[in-house]
Amino acid sequence: MGVGHASVGFGLVIVLLWKTMGAAMDRELLIGHSMDLAAVEKALRRHVQVLTVEIGERSVLEPSGHARAARYIAETLQSAGLRVWEEPYPYGPITVANILAETGPENARRRYILGAHYDSLVGTVGADDNASAVAVLLETARTLQALEPTLPVSVQFAAFALEEPPAYGTRSMGSRVRARHAKRVGEHIDGMICLEMVGYTCREPGCQRYPFPLGFMNYPSTGDFIGIVGNFASRFLVRAMERSFKKNPSLPVITLTVPFNGWLIPTVRLSDHAPFWDAGFPAVMVTDSAFYRNPHYHTVHDTMDTLDFAFMARLVQSLVIFLGEPMV
Structure with a gap:
């Protein structure tokens, strides 16, 4: 092939690649930005209403409420068309269960877990x-289930049975059960995304606090952002999510990567991502920063009227953009 033909051929390849990449980017942005956020917000309110008002306390010491929450989660996922199954395990005299569901192609190159505790x-x-x-x-x-035929990744949704005391820090945490099993059977997990307290915002200067020594850094003093926290081994996942979340400017994002699995700042380990860190899987916590922002943390005042549902809807949007986009 002559030089002229080679140049034309190379240029054609570049154009085709650009069009392919552009189409993929357009698809991913369309997925997120075409969402009906008002409808998402309405659905979020309904879920929280059921869990906190109709069911109420969901602690392991209130087993009827805990079981009702598990059923609601399973039925909601089933009604959306997902295949749902349980990961049961004993806790004292009762049996509890992680509720699991999955979407996306079986041969997907990447597989994520999106998890949250329901107690x-x-x-x-x-x-x-x-x-x-x-x-x-x-x-x-x-x-994501509605996008399943074209979804580029496989996503397992995990509603963890137990995270709060008295189970916290024990082998009975639902995330510890899930991570332990995944490691034992050699599950492929490219990233675990833990959702921990994602509905509270505050906009008065100084309302947002940070653990030592982060308070000395140039982080925002108002709490209208979502945080993504990963350990050093999860730094590529943190960066990928940050890049993707920034495509949704309506939801500011702040990231933090910590060394030594977070033991130097122990409060960053206080959720369901830590068992996955300890098992060697990449994992992040997505959070409103819990008691560093929300004054109602672990009190009877943590009720649905304190939540910012528009903020939560934008988080759904950002997660869909990240999980629905091409490989990163």
């Missing part, structure tokens, strides 16, 4: 902690 602290209805996260999980699952 609440004893004596509370846990609207932000953690009904907000369960609601976001359910709406993300419903949206």
Whole structure:
């Protein structure tokens, strides 16, 4: 082939690649930005209403409420068209279960877990902690399932049975059960995304606090952003999510990568991502920063009237953009 023909051929390849990449980017942005956020917000309100008002306390010491929450999650995922199954395990005299569902092609090159615990602290209805996260999980699952024929990744949705005390930090945490099993059977997991308290915002300067020494850094003093926290081994996942989330400018995002699996700042380990860190899987926590922002944390005042459902709907949008986009 002569030089002229080679140049034309090379140029044609570049054009085709550009068009392919552009189409993929257009598709991913269309997926997120064409969402009916008002409808998503309405659905989020309904989920939180059921979990916190109709069911109420979902602690392991209130087994009837805990079981009703599990059924609601399973039925909601099933009604969205997902295949749902349980991962049961004993806790004292009762049996609890992680509720699992999956969407996306079986031969997908990447596989993620999107997880949130559905129990609440004893004596509370846990609207932000953690009904907000369960609601976001359910709406993300419903949206991605509708895209399933063209979804480029496989996503497992995991509603963890137990995270709050008295199970916290024990082998009975639902995320520990899930991570332990995944490691034992050699599951391929490119990233675990933990949703932990994702519904509270505050906009008065100084309302947002940080653990030491992050308070000395140039982080925002108002709490209208979503945080993404990963360990050093998860830094590529953190960066990929940050790039993707920034395509949705309506939801500011702040990221943090910590060394030594977070042990230097122990409060960044206080959720369901930490068992996956400890098992060697890439994992991040997506959060409103919990008690560093929300004054109702672990109190009876953590009710649905304190939540920002528009903020939560934008988080669903950002998650769909990330999980619905081409490989990163």
